[in-house]
């Protein structure tokens with residue numbers, strides 16, 4: 483489903499990724515672990531076609547980094563959910579609107595938007611907070627809003643870039659449980675982290691990366 | 698965001714000012730055009746004939762003149778009629794001064810609209826000159842020359858100033874959209890992340906540009922409406938106006954907003 487073949491990424495002549503090959507299967511849960519600056523975020527950006535390799539090929543679903551056209555990118559992104567360490571929520575919009583945005587951009591009818599957003603917020607335990615603004619929520623709640631936004635389009639994979647980086651250990655575990663639950667329903671999860679302790683709680687295949695190379 | 702909001706206010710204000718100026722120029726143009734049109738309509742060519750010309754020659758001449766392109770009407774002024782006209786104009790009988798009527802018979806010619814310019818009148822005058830029994834041709838040469846020359850300067854000046862202020866309004870909308878794009882770079886990147894097409898991302902900015910243009914045009918129209926009302930009530934009741942002017946302003950505002958925001962979006966959206 484996701485395949486990297488000898489991927490090189492260079493920025494200003496410096497190698498960010500070198501000869502990276504990897505594969506993530508349908509419905510799999512995979513950790514991408516490595517120290518800060520190792521190239522984890524770069525790998526995730528390649529998957530949602532925010533970045534293109536200088537050499538090698540990235541294949542996601544039926545799209546290849548070598549052949550994908552600009553106008554195809556929005557459509558593949560609707561099938562990929564992305565979650566970040568800093569949540570990337572819009573501070574001037576309510577929880578409801580933040581989640582609904584992902585459906586609005588795809589042209590879903592507003593009656594259906596309402597139904598689907600309410601369902602996902604309930605699932606995430608956030609329905610009481612739907613009219614709150616992100617800054618009125620705890621870090622863990624904000625991250626769950628971000629996860630709700632990531633999964634509302636029913637993606638085949640969720641990419642989580644250090645989703646627990648800003649959270650305390652207990653909240654981190656909750657977020658991991660949430661991702662776990664999403665994975666149980668068939669969505670693949672690729673989680674980048676440098677927290678070795680955390681990933682011991684739920685055992686999954688782990689890809690180790692250091693200085694742009696798989697180890 | 699504050700900077701973008703301030704820029705919006707400035708853009709809308711400048712669009713309305715620009716369009717108001719264009720509207721005022723429009724009214725100025727309409728009235729100027731009407732005044733000059735009247736001036737031109739009054740213009741006549743006098744063709745003085747040989748005083749000894751025979752009646753059948755006159756009939757023949759009239760036919761020849763009528764065949765010239767651009768002639769609207771030809772009126773024959775006999776010696777007697779000329780004397781009457783003289784009396785009307787100068788309040789004195791010509792026969793009081795001289796015994797024999799010295800006034801030659803003549804044709805008074807009016808030209809069709811569009812032929813009342815110096816160039817055309819001169820050409821027609823040349824053709825008339827070639828006719829038999831024509832002695833002299835008189836028309837208001839200098840007045841026509843002045844009108845033709847200055848009207849072009851005025852029209853050109855009006856167009857140039859209009860273009861200049863339109864350009865300023867254009868730049869201001871362009872810049873406002875640029876600021877708005879940077880102010881909303883967060884939502885833009887999130888929309889892209891969740892799969893918005895570029896068209897979808899672009900649309901609100903273009904709509905906003907068009908709205909700025911239209912709101913500016915609406916304000917300009919209202920101001921112009923009251924300006925016209927004021928002038929008609931207190932200064933000059935015969936002011937020439939047309940409702941099309943308001944339509945033109947709205948259309949211009951809309952076009953201005955659309956073009957400048959499209960260009961701005963095309964240039965700046967890729968940078969965020």
Ligand SMILES: Nc1ncnc2c1ncn2[C@@H]1O[C@H](COP(=O)(O)OP(=O)(O)O)[C@@H](O)[C@H]1O
Pocket residue numbers: 493498516517518519520521522523524525
């Ligand atoms: N846009 C960029 N310009 C220059 N260097 C970059 C850029 N993005 C990432 N890098 C560099 O690439 C390396 C890997 O970055 P990243 O993938 O963000 O690492 P990680 O997510 O594992 O911390 C780092 O050394 C970082 O400084």
Ligand SMILES: [Mg+2]
Pocket residue numbers: 519522523524643644
């Ligand atoms: Mg990173």
